Amino acid sequence: MGYVKDLFKEKADAQNKEIKSILEQHGNMKIEDVTLAQVYQGMRGITGLVTETSLLDSNEGIRFRGYSIPELREKLPKAEGGNEPLPEGLFYLMLTGEVPSGENVEHISSTWARRSHVPNHVFDVIEAFPVSTHPMTQFTAAVLALQTESKFAKAYNEGISKKEYWSYVYEDTMSLIARLPRIAAYIYRRKYKGGEHIHPDGMLDWSANFAHMLGYDDESFKELMRLYMVIHADHEGGNVSAHATHLVGSALSDPYLSFAAGMTGLAGPLHGLANQEVIRWIEDMCKELNSDAPTKAQIADYIQKTLVAGKVVPGYGHAVLRKTDPRFTAQMEFAKTHCPNDPTVQTVWNVYEVAPPILESTGKIKNPWPNVDAHSGALLKHYGLIEEEFYTVLFGVSRALGVLSSLCWDRALGFPLERPKSITTEWVKKFIAKG
Ligand code: CMX
Numbered sequence: 101m102g103y104v105k106d107l108f109k110e111k112a113d114a115q116n117k118e119i120k121s122i123l124e125q126h127g128n129m130k131i132e133d134v135t136l137a138q139v140y141q142g143m144r145g146i147t148g149l150v151t152e153t154s155l156l157d158s159n160e161g162i163r164f165r166g167y168s169i170p171e172l173r174e175k176l177p178k179a180e181g182g183n184e185p186l187p188e189g190l191f192y193l194m195l196t197g198e199v200p201s202g203e204n205v206e207h208i209s210s211t212w213a214r215r216s217h218v219p220n221h222v223f224d225v226i227e228a229f230p231v232s233t234h235p236m237t238q239f240t241a242a243v244l245a246l247q248t249e250s251k252f253a254k255a256y257n258e259g260i261s262k263k264e265y266w267s268y269v270y271e272d273t274m275s276l277i278a279r280l281p282r283i284a285a286y287i288y289r290r291k292y293k294g295g296e297h298i299h300p301d302g303m304l305d306w307s308a309n310f311a312h313m314l315g316y317d318d319e320s321f322k323e324l325m326r327l328y329m330v331i332h333a334d335h336e337g338g339n340v341s342a343h344a345t346h347l348v349g350s351a352l353s354d355p356y357l358s359f360a361a362g363m364t365g366l367a368g369p370l371h372g373l374a375n376q377e378v379i380r381w382i383e384d385m386c387k388e389l390n391s392d393a394p395t396k397a398q399i400a401d402y403i404q405k406t407l408v409a410g411k412v413v414p415g416y417g418h419a420v421l422r423k424t425d426p427r428f429t430a431q432m433e434f435a436k437t438h439c440p441n442d443p444t445v446q447t448v449w450n451v452y453e454v455a456p457p458i459l460e461s462t463g464k465i466k467n468p469w470p471n472v473d474a475h476s477g478a479l480l481k482h483y484g485l486i487e488e489e490f491y492t493v494l495f496g497v498s499r500a501l502g503v504l505s506s507l508c509w510d511r512a513l514g515f516p517l518e519r520p521k522s523i524t525t526e527w528v529k530k531f532i533a534k535g
Contacts, residue, residue, distance in 0.1 A: 104192065104195070104207065104208065107198070108512070109266070109267075109512070111196055112509065119513065132148075134146055148338075149337040149346070151336050151337025151509075153195075153336075153502055160423075161423070162335055162426065164193060165197050167199075168426065170426070172193075177204075179308065184326040184330070185327070186306075186326055187329035190329075190333055190501060191333075192208055194333070194334060194501065194502060209305045211278070212277060215279070216302075218279050218286075219248070221248070222245045222283065225241055225242060225245040226241070226287060234489055235489055235490045235492070235493045236366070236367035236492050236496070240360050243283070243363060247357055249272075250355065250356050251268045251272055252269050252354040255268045256352065266508060269355055269511045273508055276500065277500050278306075280497045281307075281497060282300060284310070284493045284497050285310060285313030285314050287490075288490055288493070289313075291487070292490070298312065298314075300313055305326070306329070310497065316483060316484070318483065320438050323434075324434065324483065327431070328476065328494060329501070331472060333498050333501040334499075335502070340370075341363065341372065341499050341503060344364070345359055345507060346358075346506060346507065347361070349510055350515060350518040355504055359504060359507075362503050372495045375472075375476045376488045377414035377473075378414045378415040378473050378477050379477035379481065379488040379491070382444060386447070388402070389402075392443045394450070396450050399447070399451055403451075403455055403458050413455060415473045416459055416467075416469065417467050418469075424469040425469065425474075427471070427472035428470045428472060431475035431476060431479055439482045442481075445479070448474060451470075451474070452474070455470070456468040456469055
């Protein structure tokens with residue numbers, strides 16, 4: 101893996117120099133005024149983090165190193181005979197800032213295949229849970245169990261120089277990403293397929309091997325997995341899973357501990373668990389109406405009912421985005437090619453027509469448009485992956501690519517412990533009184 105690591109180091113050294121000079125010349129430049137409302141309301145709109153791997157525009161959506169999702173689908177190398185980008189290529193792009201060649205991508209694929217062995221005690225930890233345990237709980241615990249393998253933790257314990265942190269974080273990143281599909285597939289087969297596990301196939305790319313271990317050898321499902329792993333990978337730095345990984349990593353907790361923190365955040369219904377919630381919401385609606393294909397009028401009524409009950413319409417809204425999420429659109433395009441007549445897919449499209457004006461009419465929802473989670477479950481369900489509790493684990497495997505490549509950058513750029521200041525309402529009252 102030498103040359104990708106060397107290239108990353110070269111890029112990070114150059115970036116370090118640039119940041120140093122920016123801070124020397126402009127370190128006192130103000131980029132933000134912070135209001136009390138922002139402090140009380142989830143720090144919305146406060147720019148307070150540097151994340152090199154991707155940037156979110158509230159109207160255009162996510163760009164990875166400057167490339168939009170349609171551009172990535174065109175530019176990143178594909179599997180033989182495939183049309184979707186390989187996530188190995190996106191990882192390379194996020195890590196180095198360069199669009200990879202087919203050879204670069206193959207190199208990452210084979211490195212991950214080589215490093216994918218998961219020690220037995222990790223499976224023992226999974227087996228210790230009741231089978232009914234939520235897959236995200238099993239997944240996070242398995243990542244923590246894998247922490248025994250951390251090269252960073254071992255090296256730190258032995259006393260390495262600050263200048264070497266990045267190298268061990270990079271090694272842990274590569275090994276952790278390599279192992280995640282095996283862990284996730286193990287949890288899936290244990291919970292839903294009676295514990296009949298499928299051996300990895302080291303000749304396949306990362307996503308195809310994941311699909312294979314889950315039990316789906318259909319070529320178009322493998323294509324879906326490649327697309328899914330690309331579009332869920334990163335969404336700049338302030339979202340809960342990315343921010344949690346970065347925050348915990350800033351204490352020099354190793355990549356296994358940091359990623360586990362990110363995953364406990366992804367497991368929340370306002371973040372990654374929303375993909376599970378969307379499919380449940382659609383299924384509950386269909387059950388209540390006793391129909392596989394509710395009409396638009398029925399969907400509109402059900403949305404109103406959801407709002408009146410004081411619940412959120414899952415898959416809609418976003419803290420930063422203000423238009424339809426391009427990750428939703430990419431999945432819609434995939435569905436138009438592969439499964440346009442699927443009833444759940446059609447319901448997702450009907451919700452897309454009906455929901456935005458209703459949500460907008462509440463006058464309080466800042467973004468009435470769908471996010472990534474509004475579409476993903478319908479596609480998975482089409483291929484037979486109907487166990488919606490597992491959907492967030494897929495999101496988690498993909499999210500590793502973004503948050504861990506970012507963690508490599510955090511250590512390579514020598515970012516310090518993150519420690520913002522907090523205040524009390526007593527402090528606020530005194531501050532206001534002072535005028
Ligand atoms: N349905 C109903 N109400 C919604 C809503 C939705 N889809 N989206 C926002 N609102 C409500 C909020 O709950 C809030 O209500 P209160 O003022 O009564 O508390 C109000 O509208 C204003 O919220 P906002 O500023 O528009 O949205 P936030 O930045 O606070 O929250 C998000 C963003 C994603 C948590 C919210 O839109 C939501 O809960 N959506 C549904 C869950 C979801 O799809 N999450 C996945 C997001 C993508 C991801 O991370 O995976």
